[in-house]
Amino acid sequence: MTIRINLDVMMAKRKIGVGELADRVGITPANVSILKNGRAKAVRFTTLDALCRALDCQPGDILEWVDDNE
Secondary structure, X not given: OEEEEOHHHHHHHHOOOHHHHHXXXXXXXXXXXXXXXXXXOOOOHXXXXXXXXXXXXXXXXXXXXXXXXX
16 A cells, blocks of 8 residues: 655645745645655644645545555
């Protein structure tokens, strides 16, 4: 099982940069980059909530489950 983070896709759709999203969410640009590049091992629900609010999207727009067997 793999969870893919599509934050970069949502950021591109909303035309928002790392710095601006970090300001809106209240986390550091470095942490946005970690999430955006798929290197995060976990994400807090409060952070996910703030990301969804800032990007006007649903959690499923950011997170995607991918079957490792495919």
